[in-house]
Amino acid sequence: MFKKLLSSIGVGAATVDTRLADSNCQPGGQLNGVVHVKGGNVEQSVDRIYIFFNTLYKHEVNDKPTYSTFTIEKVSLNEAPFLIGPNEVKEIPFTIHVPYNTPLSVSQSKSWIETGLDIAQAVDPKDEDAIVVKPNRAQQTVLDAIDAIGFRLKKADTEMLPARHRSGRLPIAQELEYSPNGTRFGRKLDELEVVLLQDETSLDVLIQVDKSVHNLGSLFADLTGTDESTHRLSYDVSDLTSGRIQQDVERLIERSL
Incomplete structure (x- = not known):
């Protein structure tokens, strides 16, 4: 007992x-x-x-x-x-x-x-x-493209994703913050904020180009509104290539500056 x-x-x-x-x-x-x-x-x-x-x-x-x-x-x-x-x-x-x-x-x-x-x-x-x-194949393809453009990962945090961006995915998402690493964009922007939203067949890349330093998590804050500086690139994971993503991201940055 x-x-x-x-x-x-x-x-x-x-x-x-x-x-x-x-x-x-x-x-x-x-x-x-x-x-x-x-x-x-x-x-x-x-x-x-x-x-x-x-x-x-x-x-x-x-x-x-x-x-x-x-x-x-x-x-x-x-x-x-x-x-x-x-x-x-x-x-x-x-x-x-x-x-x-x-x-x-x-x-x-x-x-x-x-x-x-x-x-x-x-x-x-x-x-x-x-x-x-660790990144899966699709995620690594995106990360390689961003590295190739000349950005360095500065920090990452996970936050709650606004409901309208979940679409059956997890209610949380990770924000990756990059700083320009001696590239042609170095003097034009302070950081690039990236969120990867993936399911079995597709991958959305949410990107915000920041021309001035502001608080962590700003991309999540902007997702709740209609900030035009936040962009979405959508891909089919079956035909994802680093070259295509690199071209798309570079074009997006240039339009945003």
């Missing part, structure tokens, strides 16, 4: 450890791993095993910028409760689809996997594992 009481407050209770096959992933790809559940000092009933795919997003609280957790996806790994005996080990493999528009792991952007056990009348054990989100 005493052991059961201790386990209910987390002492000698079941533990969880998620082991990823590879911590690297891409938007639109998959993340594979195995959840290891080890029993504690007494038998316990595990109602659910949850996998949370989390990231950080920036927003304001009392007019001050802060970062909070956003759950991109929540997956239940078991359909029915199960018992885990003392020191017993169970292994549950999983595959999670990485949603398009998951923030890339650059600058301030961080994502991780959180695993939780739902145990009735007890402290729920959990485990966190960092992941590295």
Whole structure:
């Protein structure tokens, strides 16, 4: 009885450890791993095993910028409760689809996997594992084009996307801020702000050309209005080329200056 009481407050209770096959992933790809559940000092009933795919997003609280957790996806790994005996080990493999528009792991952007056990009348054990989100082929094509023009990534933040720009996508989006790196645009603009919105077949590139420095997140602010300095380039991912994007972005910048 005493052991059961201790386990209910987390002492000698079941533990969880998620082991990823590879911590690297891409938007639109998959993340594979195995959840290891080890029993504690007494038998316990595990109602659910949850996998949370989390990231950080920036927003304001009392007019001050802060970062909070956003759950991109929540997956239940078991359909029915199960018992885990003392020191017993169970292994549950999983595959999670990485949603398009998951923030890339650059600058301030961080994502991780959180695993939780739902145990009735007890402290729920959990485990966190960092992941590295790398650009998929379509995204890398855009990033290569911007690099080729002569821009350097300065910072990146993830914010809530205005509802009219979601179209079934995630409600968050990552803004990439670039500064000119000794190019012909260096004396004409301060920064280039880019948001990539992708689904299975298409990729939209939202671009704002800034001729004067202003606060972070201005592209998101402008998306809520009708600012003409924010432009949208739309592509089919099946015929995306760096040369085409480079030409389109250069032409857009020149028209905006």
